Amino acid sequence: MDQRRSELDRNTGTGTSLVTLYGEFTVTSNRKVRCSVTLTERDLVIQRLTSAPVGRNKVLLSLKDCVGCRAYRQDDNADPAAYLAAYFYPLKRRWMSSGVSRQRVEQSFRLAALQDPRANMEEAEKWAHAIRERSTRQQNRRDGVLMSELARPCRMMVLVNPQSGKGQALTLYNNHIQRMLNEAGVIHTLVITERQNHAREMMREADLSQWDALVIMSGDGLLYEVINGLLERSDWEEAIRTPLGILPGGSGNALAASIHYYSGASPVSSEELLVSCGFLLCKGLLSRMDLVSIHLSSSPRLFSFLSLAWGFVADVDIESEKYRHVGAARFTVGTLVRLASLRVYKGRLAYLPAAKNHNDEEDLRNNLTAHCNNHASSMTPAPLLCRPSRDSSCHNTFHNSCHSNNSLKVRRMETTPSRSASKSLPGPPDSLLLPLDQPLPTNWVVVPEEDFVLMLAMYQSHLAEDLLAAPEATLDDDVIHLFYVRAGISRAALLRLFLAMEKGAHLATNCQHLVYTKVRALRLEPYSPKGIITVDGEVVEYGPLQAEVHSGLSRLIAG
């Protein structure tokens, strides 16, 4: 057998990876087919024991792609055999396409070396345990925590909005997710949302000790409800630490597309995106996710995980609702329709630039007071522009007003309605914002233009499944990726921008009207009396608003 092991190692290319278990079993579907099964630290290698050449009869599956493994007996008491089933979702080339996507592979074996059913079952359980343990060890953890280390077995509440997207979320759950979660040994309860705000109300009241994770299968709107519901609780600090999961069931599915993108896999859509996100959910790697608090002029503060939009993007998002039957393509259709009636949105936009590193940030905070009475332009960092040389002029026209009070900290404590309001409202306090009706702090940049085509603040990479708006974004980079397009852009140039955005190439188009900068907070004061502002794709009160990023406030099961 030793000779066979080393031969296998050579043949499989596992090289130095240690053979930890070896056995010879029959395959479950055909008892006449025997195979040798080798478990190394990294792979499961299955080789049919026939006289045919080795390559054709050998399967090598990486344990990185394994979501679970189980040992079981069949109902037949006369059968002493135990069974072993392992579930993999490796990346495979798509039929007739150059892309790859995760596709399900099940390997199951019959173990009947002994007459004693218990002994066979013990052997099968030993294998199942070893496969599960090694596939957990193969996770590329970076800074993440594994769900399996927090809770075992893991209990998830899966919230499905049956109306989301094309109205197929429940079917998609039945066809893919239920099975995947069972394969991963995740105990889950399906909750079907009945109406708008149902999830939000549930989150306010839920006994969260019952759940190790809350999974949303819908568009982004349902997650928005869940996050805001959690942050409305008096125990919000604990509640918002509940691990969240996202499965695409809507037509936009921006967060689902973002976590797929962060996993490094090539772009996919529809059911392939669902399988990818289901895989990431089963693997259970937990990461922190930034949230952004948003103050509106009269509505209570709310929290956002994805985007804030005004102008063209917000209009397209809302106007394209009527095309949701075409799925993700609704944004393309909506963009074309809106382009025909392209308009200018008037308003004032200002932001607090993100410090390039931690020391810069300390300096920014420490120097707020010292700089307050200076001319503001002297301390304003330049935004990252598509054409930096051309746009550097905008900082000369900076027109912030300054407070005479020389301690910003004291001023905030005394006068910030948002802060005093947030004392009574749950959720973390905002440390960068002054009240909306007060002038901006001096270290903010005011955009000199007042005519815009759009303003888009992103905190994750994707605006929709096929719109990679902020390619540099990561889950918890503590940054708002702010884009705006100045008025004067032609329809053709704007269309080119959105077409390029499908691949995240819009920043490379050298569009002189597009500005991109990373910020920690922003304020928007639309001048036009009517319009649309969206937060995570949901319409919010139209009027002045401001926003601040809260680093890693929530936790998301992502890759």
Ligand SMILES: Nc1ncnc2c1ncn2[C@@H]1O[C@H](COP(=O)(O)OP(=O)(O)OP(=O)(O)O)[C@@H](O)[C@H]1O
């Ligand atoms: N059973 C239901 N009937 C009607 N609306 C519901 C139901 N359950 C949830 N909702 C509401 O539907 C709204 C839209 O949900 P969501 O954004 O998740 O899906 P979607 O709009 O189809 O997705 P996308 O934004 O990607 O197009 C949410 O505000 C949610 O409150």
